[in-house]
Amino acid sequence: xxxxxxxxxxxxxxxxxxxxxxxxxxxxxxxxxxxxxxxxxxxxxxxxxxxxxxxxxxxxxxxxxxxxxxxxxxxxxxxxxxxxxxxxxxxxxxxxxxxxxxxxxxxxxxxxxxxxxxxxxxxxxxxxxxxxxxxxxxxxxxxxxxxxxxxxxxxxxxxxxxxxxxxxxxxxxxxxxxxxxxxxxxxxxxxxxxxxxxxxxxxxxxxxxxxxxxxxxxxxxxxxxxxxxxxxxxxxxxxxxxxxxxxxxxxxxxxxxxxxxxxxxxxxxxxxxxxxxxxxxxxxxxxxxxxxxxxxxxxxxxxxxxxxxxxxxxxxxxxxxxxxxxxxxxxxxxxxxxxxxxxxxxxxxxxxxxxxxxxxxxxxxxxxxxxxxxxxxxxxxxxxxxxxxxxxxxxxxxxxxxxxxxxxxxxxxxxxxxxxxxxxxxxxxxxxxxxxxxxxxxxxxxxxxxxxxxxxxxxxxxxxx
Ligand SMILES: [Zn+2]
Numbered sequence: 001x002x003x004x005x006x007x008x009x010x011x012x013x014x015x016x017x018x019x020x021x022x023x024x025x026x027x028x029x030x031x032x033x034x035x036x037x038x039x040x041x042x043x044x045x046x047x048x049x050x051x052x053x054x055x056x057x058x059x060x061x062x063x064x065x066x067x068x069x070x071x072x073x074x075x076x077x078x079x080x081x082x083x084x085x086x087x088x089x090x091x092x093x094x095x096x097x098x099x100x101x102x103x104x105x106x107x108x109x110x111x112x113x114x115x116x117x118x119x120x121x122x123x124x125x126x127x128x129x130x131x132x133x134x135x136x137x138x139x140x141x142x143x144x145x146x147x148x149x150x151x152x153x154x155x156x157x158x159x160x161x162x163x164x165x166x167x168x169x170x171x172x173x174x175x176x177x178x179x180x181x182x183x184x185x186x187x188x189x190x191x192x193x194x195x196x197x198x199x200x201x202x203x204x205x206x207x208x209x210x211x212x213x214x215x216x217x218x219x220x221x222x223x224x225x226x227x228x229x230x231x232x233x234x235x236x237x238x239x240x241x242x243x244x245x246x247x248x249x250x251x252x253x254x255x256x257x258x259x260x261x262x263x264x265x266x267x268x269x270x271x272x273x274x275x276x277x278x279x280x281x282x283x284x285x286x287x288x289x290x291x292x293x294x295x296x297x298x299x300x301x302x303x304x305x306x307x308x309x310x311x312x313x314x315x316x317x318x319x320x321x322x323x324x325x326x327x328x329x330x331x332x333x334x335x336x337x338x339x340x341x342x343x344x345x346x347x348x349x350x351x352x353x354x355x356x357x358x359x360x361x362x363x364x365x366x367x368x369x370x371x372x373x374x375x376x377x378x379x380x381x382x383x384x385x386x387x388x389x390x391x392x393x394x395x396x397x398x399x400x401x402x403x404x405x406x407x408x409x410x411x412x413x414x415x416x417x418x419x420x421x422x423x424x425x426x427x428x429x430x431x432x433x434x435x436x437x438x439x440x441x442x443x444x445x446x447x448x449x450x451x452x453x454x455x456x457x458x459x460x461x462x463x464x465x
Contacts, residue, residue: 034062035082035447039419042086044068045427047093047389047410050381052427058091060417063447064406068413084442084454090425092384093409094137094161094418094445095433096391097367098308099287099354102128102163103144103201106361109235109319113179117145117199124149127364128160134367134436137418137445138162138408140308140354140395142227142266142287143169143177145200150222154403159450162404162418164395166227167218168203169268170211170254175245176233176268177202208253211246215257215265224398226258230267230283231274234329235319235358241291241329244274251281262399266308270333272296279303284397288356290336297343306394308352309340311373313366319359341377352394353386368433380430417447421454 037060043052059067104112106123128149131139139161141150146165153160171177173187179202180194187194187204196202200221205211215226230246232239239245246254251267258265259282266285267278272293275286279299285306292300300307312334320326344351355370357363374383392409396402407415421442424432432439443451 036061036080037082037084037417037444037447037449039084039086039091039421039442040072041088042091042421043088043425044411045090045092045381045384046412047392048385050379050385050427052090052425055088056091058411058419060419060444060447063417065411065413065415065417065419068411082449084421084452086421089441090422090427091411092420092422092426093388093392093411093415094420094443095135095368095371095387096138096140096395096409097131097136097161097354097387098140098352098391098394099142099310099356100131100136100139101144101356101358102131102139102141102146102149102160102165104358105131105364106359108359109179112201112359113195120199121148125152125158125160127361128153128158130361130364131367132159132161132445132450133440133443134365135420135433135440135443136161136367137420137443138164138392138395138404140164140166140225140391142166142268142354142356143202147200147221150403161445162408164224164398164403165222166225166266167221167223168197168200168214169227169229170203170205170214170218171229172245172250173204173206174238175204175243176229176231176236176239178204178238179236205250208247208249211250211253212257215254216261219257219261219263219401222403223263224401224403225263225285226254226265227287228254228265228267228283230269230278231271232329233268233270234316234326234333237326241270241332244271244277246277248277248281251278251283255282261401263401264397266306270336275300279305285352285394287354288333290333290340292336292340292343294343297347297349301347301349304350306352306397307340307344307349308354308394309344310337310354310356311341311370311376312337312356313363313370313373315360315363316358338376341374345377350390350394351386352391353383354391366434368436372430372434375430381427383430384426417444419444 039058150163152158169177203214205214232241232243264284270291317330388409441453
């Protein structure tokens with residue numbers, strides 16, 4: 001039988017792809033080539049339970065936690081294993097911030113709207129590194145053009161956390177996320193987009209069809225979940241806090257497009273009306289919820305909807321000038337924080353932790369402090385489980401759109417190796433996380449060490465690496 005050149009090419013490609021022509025190489029690409037890190041003598045907080053383990057040894061191979069054991073696995077103590085002498089300190093999962101805006105942490109609101117996008121990306125890159133060095137190894141980005149930064153982080157160009165991007169915030173005309181000036185009205189087809197839309201920070205949509213287009217655009221760009229603003233917000237100039245924005249049909253259109261893509265919609269919503277409408281439309285997660293009432297809390301619990309809420313710092317209001325409407329709105333939301341957490345606890349709502357820090361590099365430095373603030377309502381163990389294992393459960397709602405397949409937020413065999421070595425016991429003293437520079441001795445993401453303050457790591461056999 002004669003083969004055509006195309007058939008010969010196809011067979012040759014298959015042979016090469018299957019490694020038949022170079023078996024030695026294929027065998028060499030074995031786990032032995034992957035970097036191995038061995039945490040010796042650590043007590044593990046696994047991201048779920050209320051207590052530390054007894055002294056354990058944790059072996060990380062490549063990006064994965066391979067073995068957790070009381071015994072030292074003898075075969076792995078070879079010359080290329082990096083050994084970290086834990087000295088009985090705590091090994092815990094990397095922290096997760098479920099409400100983060102990678103592109104909006106450092107710039108002022110004015111710079112965000114008018115600044116050069118290259119500059120904004122560089123600011124975001126610098127902040128991403130700092131975020132990781134605060135122990136936050138994953139963030140769910142709830143609005144902003146973070147796709148480029150995510151790529152740069154994933155390929156190793158920039159140090160930073162794993163990012164679950166939403167892409168542009170989708171809003172209605174005058175809604176939370178519409179930062180246009182009055183002279184930019186009316187919006188007409190064929191007219192240039194507003195600045196926020198051009199940069200991919202926020203997209204305006206005013207019908208189910210338009211919502212569908214905007215959602216699908218974000219999915220094309222790589223969104224892992226979709227974010228809509230279902231009610232008014234603090235930072236936006238045209239949306240009073242009390243308003244509901246999208247109609248139920250519009251919300252449902254987004255939910256359907258996201259579900260077809262295997263993922264979900266989360267909405268910014270403070271008020272009972274906006275939360276209830278979103279739930280009726282099939283939304284799976286509510287952001288904030290600070291003005292919710294008892295009836296709404298019950299509904300959230302009954303329908304097993306996620307509440308992704310934040311213990312906002314009082315200084316949040318400082319981003320807005322004294323006397324401004326935005327500042328007044330900030331105080332109104334702050335006043336609802338206590339009640340929201342109380343309702344979340346009372347009705348056992350599935351609650352995720354995030355910070356939603358905007359427009360302040362200084363506030364961002366307090367990311368760990370905001371986590372520690374949860375002990376106003378939770379035990380330290382509950383707070384830490386929320387920021388690790390529980391948050392990761394919400395990340396998993398992205399289903400097949402999850403860009404980091406594998407288990408996050410836990411220390412267990414087979415999970416992804418995002419790990420922190422804490423100098424002390426954060427279950428006894430959660431305030432250790434308020435000073436990550438001092439108390440986080442080792443920070444690992446995806447099996448790679450980004451920080452190691454312990455004495456120079458020694459490979460067994462005595463050679464420094
Ligand atoms: Zn936000």
